[in-house]
Amino acid sequence: MVKLESRKDELFIDGNRILRGWESYSGYYWFGTEEAYKQDSVIDGKVYPNDTIWFGYVQGLSGAEEWGYFSQAEIESLKPRAWEIKKVDLPYSGRRR
Numbered sequence: 401m402v403k404l405e406s407r408k409d410e411l412f413i414d415g416n417r418i419l420r421g422w423e424s425y426s427g428y429y430w431f432g433t434e435e436a437y438k439q440d441s442v443i444d445g446k447v448y449p450n451d452t453i454w455f456g457y458v459q460g461l462s463g464a465e466e467w468g469y470f471s472q473a474e475i476e477s478l479k480p481r482a483w484e485i486k487k488v489d490l491p492y493s494g495r496r497r
Contacts, residue, residue, distance in 0.1 A: 402457065402465065406491035413457050413494075420454070421490050422475045424482035429494050430470055432456040441473050448473035459495055 402414045411418040416433040423429050432454035441451040451473035459465045475482050485493050 401497065404494050404496050409488075409491055411491045411493060416457075418456070418490060421485040421493055422482055423485055423493065424475075424478060426481065427461055428482070429459040430454070430456065430475055431458070431494065432470075432472075436469055441471055443471075443474055443477050446477075448477070 405412050411421070411431070413431060413433070418431045418433060419435075420432045421430065433456045434454070436453045436455045438450050438452055441448045448471075451471055454470055454472060455468070456470065457465070457467050458470060
């Protein structure tokens with residue numbers, strides 16, 4: 401189980417500072433700790449050039465949580481059902497135990 405904590409107006413997960421975060425109406429949270437690389441992604445037949453692939457932590461449903469890679473374009477393609485968390489709100493985001 402990971403530890404989410406707020407320090408000096410920033411969010412940390414297991415000691416890793418969160419740079420950006422997203423949430424969705426379905427209850428998912430994506431927390432990016434580092435920009436891993438850029439690529440052109442194809443999502444539902446549409447090309448998203450220069451998509452940022454993040455390494456970070458994802459909180460899914462029913463306790464499905466893991467560290468891994470995720471596509472920023474894929475999350476943004478879910479709008480308006482998913483959105484970026486404002487920097488001011490990021491320290492208070494995510495599910496805590």
